[in-house]
Amino acid sequence: MDAVEKQVEGDFFNVDSLTISFGGLRAVDNVSFTVNRGSIFSIIGPNGAGKTTIFNCINGLYTPNSGRVIYKGEDITGLKPHKIARKGIARTFQNIELFSRMTTMENLMLGRHIHINTGVLSGATFFRRNSRAAKEEVKHRDRVERIIDLLDLQFARNQFVGGLPYGTQKLIELGRALALEPELLLLDEPSAGMNTEEKQDLIFWIKDIQDELGITILLIEHDMRVVMDISDRILAINFGKPITEGAPEAIQNDPEVLKAYLGEEEIAQ
Amino acid sequence: MFLQLIVSGIAIGSIYALVALAMVIIYKTSEVPNFAQGEMAMISTFIAFMLLDSYGQSFIVSFMGALAFAILLGVFLEFTFLRRAKDPNVLSLILITLGFEMMLYGAGSWKWGAEQQSFPFPVSDYDIVNLGPAVASHLNIATLLAALFLMLILALFFKYTKVGIAMKATQQNMVAARINGIRANRILSLTWAMSSFIGAVAGMMLAPITTLDPNLMMDPLLKGFAAAVLGGMTTLVGSALGGYILGIIETLFGGYVSLQFKSVVAFMIIVLVLCFKPSGLFAKHYVRRV
Numbered sequence: 001m002d003a004v005e006k007q008v009e010g011d012f013f014n015v016d017s018l019t020i021s022f023g024g025l026r027a028v029d030n031v032s033f034t035v036n037r038g039s040i041f042s043i044i045g046p047n048g049a050g051k052t053t054i055f056n057c058i059n060g061l062y063t064p065n066s067g068r069v070i071y072k073g074e075d076i077t078g079l080k081p082h083k084i085a086r087k088g089i090a091r092t093f094q095n096i097e098l099f100s101r102m103t104t105m106e107n108l109m110l111g112r113h114i115h116i117n118t119g120v121l122s123g124a125t126f127f128r129r130n131s132r133a134a135k136e137e138v139k140h141r142d143r144v145e146r147i148i149d150l151l152d153l154q155f156a157r158n159q160f161v162g163g164l165p166y167g168t169q170k171l172i173e174l175g176r177a178l179a180l181e182p183e184l185l186l187l188d189e190p191s192a193g194m195n196t197e198e199k200q201d202l203i204f205w206i207k208d209i210q211d212e213l214g215i216t217i218l219l220i221e222h223d224m225r226v227v228m229d230i231s232d233r234i235l236a237i238n239f240g241k242p243i244t245e246g247a248p249e250a251i252q253n254d255p256e257v258l259k260a261y262l263g264e265e266e267i268a269q
Numbered sequence: 270m271f272l273q274l275i276v277s278g279i280a281i282g283s284i285y286a287l288v289a290l291a292m293v294i295i296y297k298t299s300e301v302p303n304f305a306q307g308e309m310a311m312i313s314t315f316i317a318f319m320l321l322d323s324y325g326q327s328f329i330v331s332f333m334g335a336l337a338f339a340i341l342l343g344v345f346l347e348f349t350f351l352r353r354a355k356d357p358n359v360l361s362l363i364l365i366t367l368g369f370e371m372m373l374y375g376a377g378s379w380k381w382g383a384e385q386q387s388f389p390f391p392v393s394d395y396d397i398v399n400l401g402p403a404v405a406s407h408l409n410i411a412t413l414l415a416a417l418f419l420m421l422i423l424a425l426f427f428k429y430t431k432v433g434i435a436m437k438a439t440q441q442n443m444v445a446a447r448i449n450g451i452r453a454n455r456i457l458s459l460t461w462a463m464s465s466f467i468g469a470v471a472g473m474m475l476a477p478i479t480t481l482d483p484n485l486m487m488d489p490l491l492k493g494f495a496a497a498v499l500g501g502m503t504t505l506v507g508s509a510l511g512g513y514i515l516g517i518i519e520t521l522f523g524g525y526v527s528l529q530f531k532s533v534v535a536f537m538i539i540v541l542v543l544c545f546k547p548s549g550l551f552a553k554h555y556v557r558r559v
Contacts, residue, residue, distance in 0.1 A: 059448055085450035097445040099438050110438050114450035116431050180449065 011073050012037035012216060013184055018057055018067035027053045028064070029240040035184075035218060035233075040210055042219040042231040044251075046260060050240040051220045052094060055186050058218075059091050060084045071184065086114050090177035091186035094220075096169050100162030104153055104172050107161055108144040111179025116140060147175045151205065166193045178209065185209065188220045199226060206230055228252060236260065272403040274524040275517055280409035282516020283416035287471035288486075288493025289500065289508040290423070291464040296502050297440040298460045301362040305346070305369035307490030309465050310472035311483060312373050313339040315381050317473055318388055318481055328391050336469055343465030344458045351461075352454065377483040388476035412474045419467060420509055427505070436460065488532065492519075495535040499542050501549025510551060 013035040020028045028050045035041040043051050056062040058069050060081040069077045076084060090111075099107050117136065148154055151171050156164055161172055170190060177185055190206070191199045203226055209215050210230075221227045227234065227248070234251045236243040238260040244251065251257055288306065295303045317335035320326040326334070346369055354361060394408040426433040439446040439456045447453050471493075472486060479485065492515060500511025515535055523531035542550065 061444065061447075080452075081447040082450045082452045085448055091448055093444075097442050097448075099441040099445060101441055102438070106434075110434065110446075110449055110451075113431070113435060113438075176449070 011070075013072075013218075014068075014070040015054070015058070016068045016070065018054065018064050018069070020053060020057055020062060020064045026240050028057065030067070031235075031237060031240070031242050032067075033235050033242075033245060035216060037216055038210065038214060039232040040206070040217045040219060040230050042221055042227050042234045043237060044221065044224075044227055044234060044257075045237040045243075049237050049260075051237065052188055053240075054237075055091060055188055055218075055220065058084075059089055059186060085180060088181070088183040089186065090180040090182035090184075092170070092173045092177050092188055092190060094188045094192060096166075096173055098161045098169055098173055098176070101160060103158050104148070104156045104161055104164075104175075105144065105158060107172055107176050108147060108179045109140060111176035112140045112143065114180060143181075144179055147178050150178075150208070151175050152201075167195070167198045170194065174205070178213070178215075182215060184216045184218065186218045186220075189222060190219070191221060191223050191226050199223065202226070203229055224252075270524065271521075272401065274520045276400065276403045276405050276409065278517030278520035279513060280405065280412055280516070281520065282496075282513035283412045284471050284475050284489055284512075285492045285496045285516050286509040286512025287416050287419065287467050287474075288489050289497040289512045290420070290505060291468040291471070292494055292497050293502055293505055293508040294460050294464045294467070296497070297505075298436070298457055299351070299362060300359055301366060302494060302497075302502075303369075303464065304363065304366045304490070305373060306464065306468050306493070307486030308370050308373035308377065309339065309342055309346070310468035311486045312377055313342065313465070313469035314388070314472035314476050314481060314485060315377060318381075318386060318476070321389060322386075328389075332473065335473065336466055339465040339469035340462040343461035343463070346465075347458050347461035352457070374483055381483065383482060385480035385482045388473075388481040390473075390477035392477075394477055408474075408477060415470060415474060416509075419470060420505075423505060432456075432459070492532075492535050495539050497549075498539050499550060501552025504549070504552045507549055507551025511549070514550075 014033075016032050018028055018031045019026065031050075031054060033041070033043075043054060045051055053062065057064045060076075060079050060083065063078045067077070068075055071087060071089065074087075076087060079087075099110060102110070148157060151174065153168070153171060153175060156168055156172065161169055164172070170193065174187070174190060177187075187206070191202050194202060206217065206219075207230060210217055219227070219231065231248050233245065234248055235245045236251060236254070236257045243256045243260055244254050246254070288310075291306050291310075292303055295301065295306075313335045316338045317331045320331035320334050321328065350365055350369070351357075351362065354365060357365075390408065392407045392411040394406045396407045397404040398407065398410065427437055428434075435446065435451045436456050436459065438449070439451060439453050443453050446456070468486075471489065475489060476485060493512065496511035496515045497508040498511070499515055500507035500509065502508070515538065518538065519531055519534050522534045
């Protein structure tokens, strides 16, 4: 019984022998891992280890040379990014990819793009208060308002995002990803550039997203405190190759991981 | 005299504004000035002429037929050539559009020859309306109305429709658009279709004023491009205003200073704008945070 359950959970998201090269460089070399539904799975590694490249392969910005990405039992390797979005995989970026000349509200509404069914014609009859288009608009705005509340973004609602502080922009990007109503959320260094207090809030929010929205999270993060605090499992990679995978406590004390982060000499001392 | 020059300036400015809009719509998504814009409009105008002249269709049918053709032409060019370019940079894309320009110019010359045709248009350039001390021809007024109507439609499209908003999003950040489920390729095709459509309207409004030959759009294209640079290549409203400003300045210059150097003024203005406000008169200058 237990074994069967485990099997089903393991079928949620798999990356199998993923490999991609750029020129002669193997940016990702035979990486495999399994993410259980509802868990937080983190990928750690030094700069340039290939973490973001893995994300880019998962959501279709890159096509891997070999290996497969399996999502809910379906092979999604090499699908276009917009198709992958429609399957319920959202992401954020290390360097923030927002629509900078739009307001927070408009950015979040674009996160709902795949859920909006209004065509040009029904949109043209928008002025009727009870039209289908008007009702839809109200529904989507309601969803977005809830995300704004969740992430405390009220103050930024009608401001152009390009001029907002870095930490706020990161949150808006997270909000936009949530607006897509994903089942799997890829977060690429969400805490980068945040101060201690913002990081603390972020940890709460990520846990909320996991617990209350039931969203599975795949996380790239440099801040070890954040990683150790919220991850269910951690994969450490270096030079595109997996070093080790396990629970946070095991990773923390793994000699290979320490070596990758600190270098040989420091260990020897 | 002054008022009359302003009226004429607004009339020709409408054409420049349409060409500028057509260029900016593509520029905003692909960051490429489409130098084939003029020739695309020229061919579409010839299609209307052919439907009218050789097939004896009514004006409405010919006009609609030409617009439909323009849409197909835009999508065809984007799909068959631009999309095939592998990891193109801006320079290679510009070269591709120059290639289109030559291709279409050649096709136009081959099919319709270099002789000048007169383009029959149901609205007359000779019947006039008195506007106080100035007069405007019916065609002037029709051109202005057509331009304003198209601009209104565009404004509504970008503000209220799902596709329009998706297009705006793609223009601001293609990666973000794609990962939010927007089919960026399709948006690109659509920008070419829209741009070709607007260009074709400009061509058909212009042809009755001048004569129809393969050089029809040479001058308006350069002026439209100048107008877009003047107003700001990244803003639709700005580029349209740029078209009107350019039309008015040019006509005033022609009336008061020198008719021969009328066209040169456009380019003097570009040089001045590039010196003092490089992103254009109406474009907000955005600096990307690093």
